[in-house]
């Protein structure tokens with residue numbers, strides 16, 4: 001497996017990560033045995049960068065990842081996140097310094113590890129200055145509980161403020177052929193400028209860019225893609241036309257649409273490490289194939305032309321989630 005560095009001074013990780021969220025929530029039922037086998041197969045293949053969060057499940061996903069890596073901790077670069085609050089709390093987000101400590105201890109316990117390699121703030125708490133939250137995260141680095149710090153879904157101003165308190169190693173935000181916000185809002189450029197790695201989440205467009213999803217009726221009733229505007233009604237039908245073009249190009253290139261979508265993300269920069277999610281070994285193997293695909297300039301141009309911003313129908317999240325982005 002090829003390697004990449006998250007920023008010029010950051011850690012070296014596998015060029016592709018594995019998103020584990022769908023193994024515990026969001027995208028329909030999962031077979032736990034196959035999910036654990038998928039994580040272990042990823043390690044066998046040298047894909048060592050695993051992504052989870054305390055809120056996935058809630059909590060179940062960290063426990064599942066913990067079980068999968070129990071005897072293989074040294075092979076893993078382990079990333080998790082905190083900030084979303086589940087249960088009876090009246091807060092949706094918590095970035096208070098005292099909570100940072102509590103959340104980290106709980107994640108360490110569920111994962112069954114002594115150190116988290118990359119600890120992200122999942123979303124900025126609007127009631128707590130980012131400097132205070134990152135200050136508490138920096139304390140975790142000093143005490144050896146965490147190695148590197150990350151943020152998720154923030155823009156240039158927040159990144160810069162956070163980075164004055166402690167080096168931010170990675171920004172994780174949605175980025176794919178049909179979700180180009182990090183290009184438009186300056187986040188990608190700021191990451192390059194500050195030496196921060198960029199970790200695109202949902203690089204397969206939550207599965208849509210693979211061509212495997214033909215209708216919103218394919219989703220199970222509790223699948224949270226049903227709440228995303230671009231997966232609904234007329235928007236869904238219009239977006240399917242974009243995927244048909246991607247499928248044609250993949251056929252010419254003798255690869256799959258998923259591989260092409262990932263190869264495009266990988267081609268955007270050497271500091272970019274996407275984390276496609278799957279709960280199946282067969283798809284993991286398919287997705288890893290993307291690392292071997294080098295796209296020529298004319299192919300990149302064709303892909304860019306295929307997905308102009310205005311051609312994608314519907315926003316990537318419902319408004320209440322979009323509002324949590326911290327510019």
Ligand SMILES: NC(=O)c1ccc[n+]([C@@H]2O[C@H](COP(=O)([O-])OP(=O)(O)OC[C@H]3O[C@@H](n4cnc5c(N)ncnc54)[C@H](OP(=O)(O)O)[C@@H]3O)[C@@H](O)[C@H]2O)c1
Pocket residue numbers: 018019020021022027051052122152153172173200201202203204205206207208210212258275276277278279280283284286287
């Ligand atoms: N920071 C954040 O706020 C945030 C938000 C969302 C996600 N994430 C992280 O990013 C990771 C990846 O994002 P994501 O899972 O939302 O979206 P994604 O990687 O774009 O797509 C995952 C979906 O694609 C399907 N899939 C994967 N490979 C496929 C293939 N080769 N052919 C057909 N279908 C395929 C998966 O189904 P199967 O599992 O059935 O294969 C799953 O439904 C998550 O697991 C999570 O760790 C972070």
